Amino acid sequence: MTDARILKIESLEAKVGTENLDILNGVNLEIGKGEVHAIMGPNGSGKSTLAKVLAGHPGYEATAGRVLFKGQNLLELDADERSRAGIFLAFQYPVEIPGVSIANFLRTALQAHLTGAEELDIFEFSDMLTERMSMLEMDISFAERHVNDGFSGGEKKRNEILQMAVLKPTLAVMDETDSGLDIDALKRSGGAEIALELEEDGYKNWKDSELVSLSNESGVSKTA
Numbered sequence: 001m002t003d004a005r006i007l008k009i010e011s012l013e014a015k016v017g018t019e020n021l022d023i024l025n026g027v028n029l030e031i032g033k034g035e036v037h038a039i040m041g042p043n044g045s046g047k048s049t050l051a052k053v054l055a056g057h058p059g060y061e062a063t064a065g066r067v068l069f070k071g072q073n074l075l076e077l078d079a080d081e082r083s084r085a086g087i088f089l090a091f092q093y094p095v096e097i098p099g100v101s102i103a104n105f106l107r108t109a110l111q112a113h114l115t116g117a118e119e120l121d122i123f124e125f126s127d128m129l130t131e132r133m134s135m136l137e138m139d140i141s142f143a144e145r146h147v148n149d150g151f152s153g154g155e156k157k158r159n160e161i162l163q164m165a166v167l168k169p170t171l172a173v174m175d176e177t178d179s180g181l182d183i184d185a186l187k188r189s190g191g192a193e194i195a196l197e198l199e200e201d202g203y204k205n206w207k208d209s210e211l212v213s214l215s216n217e218s219g220v221s222k223t224a
């Protein structure tokens, strides 16, 4: 049944817009509801590029193939439309935004997900943020810090996870967002059992979302 597939990538080719450099040369991937996939490959093999093409990064251009997300042609949507449709990308290198608090950033992102004139209830938002942060065992004061400004690498990754927890996407693409998964498991080489371990242990809090996790390791494995 086609509608059991959340994401269907068919023979996708993509290049860096400015460079005329082909990076993806025929990627095929299907992700069904409730599945966790780990895409592994050496440095420079195109994992981040795939993530950015899925999210709609303007610097990358899909030149062939197609991507269906919940049956919709993803490639014809702008990045903000993809976000509203339920795609989330946790960056490998999160951007620092001095002057903007995490709480404000998240509230604005959620407001942008609402349609029409609907206004986000500030008290509901505050309760939800507190609840999500306590789930992630984060101190509430963290929400008053400016987005990634002066954060350690680990704090930046936790902030990406917090965004995911607040936005509750249908499909989360995590580009080397390794906090919360068992990094030692990734240091070993092996087959699909590594991805299965991730599914069992590493992502146990994330059963509601489909996940794509990108990590820097040779060998390819995938769970279904």
Ligand SMILES: Nc1ncnc2c1ncn2[C@@H]1O[C@H](COP(=O)(O)OP(=O)(O)O)[C@@H](O)[C@H]1O
Pocket: 016, 019, 021, 023, 041, 042, 043, 044, 045, 046, 047, 048, 049, 050, 059
């Ligand atoms: N904006 C860009 N300009 C030039 N080259 C790029 C750009 N983005 C990616 N590349 C090149 O594309 C290849 C794949 O990069 P990337 O997708 O970041 O790999 P990975 O995430 O698997 O390490 C690399 O050779 C990288 O240098």
Ligand SMILES: [Mg+2]
Pocket: 047, 048, 049, 092, 175
């Ligand atoms: Mg990368």
